[in-house]
Amino acid sequence: MSNEREPIDWSSLIRKEDWLVVWMAFIILILATAGLITGIPSVGSWSSNITDSLSVGDLPGMVVLGLGILVLTSLGVFLKKDDLPSYWKGYPVIFVMAVVSFVISKQSTIKYYGLSYVLWALLMGLIISNIIGLPDWLKGAIKTELYIKIGLVLLGAEILFPTIVQGGLVSVAQSLCAVIVTWYFAYWLARKVGLSQSFASIMASAVSICGVSAAIAAGGAIKGDKKEISFTISMVLLTSIVMLVAQPLIARSLNLPSAVAGAWIGGTIDTTGAVGAAGALYDDTAMTAAAIVKLAQNVLIGIAAFALAVYWSLRVDRVEGEKPSLMDIWFRFPKFIVGFVAASLVFSFILSPSLGAAAVSSTLGLTKSLRGWFFCLSFVGIGLETKFSELMKVGGTKAAGVYIAAQLVNIVLVYFLAWIFFGGIFFPVPL
Template identity: 40%
Template sequence: MKSAEKREFEGDQLKKEEPQKNSLNTEDWWAVWLGFGVIGLVALSLLSSPVLPERWGTEAADTIFQSIPLENVPGLFITLLSSFLVFGIAIFFLKRNSFKNFVVAFPVLFLITTAAFVLGEFGPWRHYGFNDVIWALALGLFISNVLKTPAFLKHALHTELYIKAGLVLLGASILFDRMLALGLLGVGVAWIVTPIVIILMYWFSQRVLNMQDQRGLAITISSATAVCGVSAAIASGTAAKAKKEEITLAISITLIFTIIMMLGMPALVSALNIDAVVGGAWLGGTIDATGAVVAAGSLLGDEAMEVASVIKMVQNILIGFVAVAIALFFVSRYENKGLNKKVSGEEVWTRMPKFIIGFLGASLIFSFVLPEQAVETYLPVIDDYRGVFFALAFVSIGLESNFKELAKGVQGGKPIILYITGQLLNIILTLLAAWFFFSGHFFSLPF
């Protein structure tokens, strides 16, 4: 049986993810404010490049102690302080009651993240793709599954906030003409395959698996698989009035397979000798979580990461529309209320991930507003902070993922069969779409 503290924490996590109405004080909006705050401070020369561990295991620096020279310690402390202030402001307004706990926990999270950077800068391992992202996840998983994540540290695990703020910064690195071209091609991958997978998965759950008594769970798993994992699970589960336990189960299944796919699919792309850009499109359309997509795409190179990120964001836009469609379907089909209710644009807007606006805004500013010299000056600093934010996120993912506890939820057969069957269909259809739109045989690519 779960402890009261754990139940309370999981309840807070679930509540944190629920769609909120017409408020600027949400995690999505704070990701936008924080992203633009970092960009503004860099532009005003008030925020310098973060100091991080250096490359070691080479002739120039052969020992681990040379990864953080003594003279870099003050700069590393300033990087900790800067990161704390950035996210501390958001936590103060989002979860003021737990702010004191965040103050205590965040330095420990940053220390683990720094260790991931040290391991990721080991030259021989980095040559084979074992970068800081992989080590961030690995360290988090080791602590969670072998040592057990300390209760106090959970107050610093704001994974989605770290990822979304980093994605806003990523927008500065993707010029708008490239993003527009990639986005239009990405529509073919994300908006064609996604509804097909949702519909066929739900049909499979009802006609083959006979999950008539678990309709809410079935549609929640289907949406999480086809769209974007946790956020889609909560939005669609809420729309279908699924039980809280069903939404939690769908999230558990998604988290388990997201980690497996994040590590396994880049290796599969390499093993099958698939073009990196096509592989990036494949990852963007199939891996459930946005942050995991970025991590997996980075293993295939910058262009693959760019393609994967844009496709996942294009897919994220569907969250609101999918949730509304599910609500209408369940109301008319199972609650016998008809289709008299008109769906407002406000409802769609409420459910749409707002951090996408920050991503687009950053891309527009760096594409059309700032002079080229300013872009060349600011981008290296912004990219470094993006790397720090992503590393914080992946340590958090690992610390939140306990395989024993997640596995308990998938016992019983039908939910796991539904997910695996649907994900296999998703993988096959998305690979075909990725090859058609991003192979260069049918459409020109902006590279």
């Protein structure tokens, strides 16, 4: 067997989606840091009059936002050599669906219960794909992975290590304990009932770490089946809705201290929006504790993706008789995770000390808003690409049962961990 390896294809830096999303996300981060992005149009809250959310005067700003995202992503579509005219033809519809998702999520009652834009984007896409039917001319505009990966790199910039340390290392300790136990239980149970290694890994990452983002990152690390990722995301959203309403009520019935309630909520609910809403339903202290724990969990996304990429290269995809090299692992590793980690390090240790906390906070306010738009566009795409019949073939009741069982174990485990780390018994409460 020859030990010669093919030369490195440097064109992948501007041709492969995993690299392109890093460059596009960093273009956004650089423009925002330099002050060239000064504001992001937003959708306002409303109760009964929908024009309170988005008036005629707001439309020019929305058009500029949509065009800005279109110009940036068109660069990626062009460099990937995808069909650019087809992308342009369907993109306006995808963007309008994202705007509608935000408008629905801002209705006062819906907002109170934390039913975020992610849910409505997914539902609208599902309605079109499963009831109306997906038109061919729209298919070229569905760039789900492109959008979600740009959003994940932008999310990395929001993971500020000084903020985590300030919030207390107990949040990291709680997250580590919960993630390790829940991940292995979920993976073991999934394999026990016959789910594939990839499906088990994606589901275990989602239920133990932070839901949607972890499912996408894990799926990218192991080149997972899109249907397995979509099924897992659907389970994340469904269980988050139930837990958002139930957990604050249970915490109140148990008369939990605010910090314990927040740490319990933050360590179990798998979507960031639902975590904030559930914490707020309890009180402000619980909301803060929930946010701290969820932030600590988000740090583990990159670590989990790296570990899975290495394991898959060394064990699962290994060719008999060959020993994978570091380059093999590197080629498999999802490069958007490199961007995620790089963004976190740059904002934590370079920009925060040099520009100051206030300037960085202002910049991240802009990029966080843009991240929301990219996530929303991606979930519109997930809905449009998903058929209920295909989801049931992929997972069905067996996979749903695994996810629910793992989530129940996680809920019980984190309840006790929240008392240990946030109850003030063994450690000072970090709030």
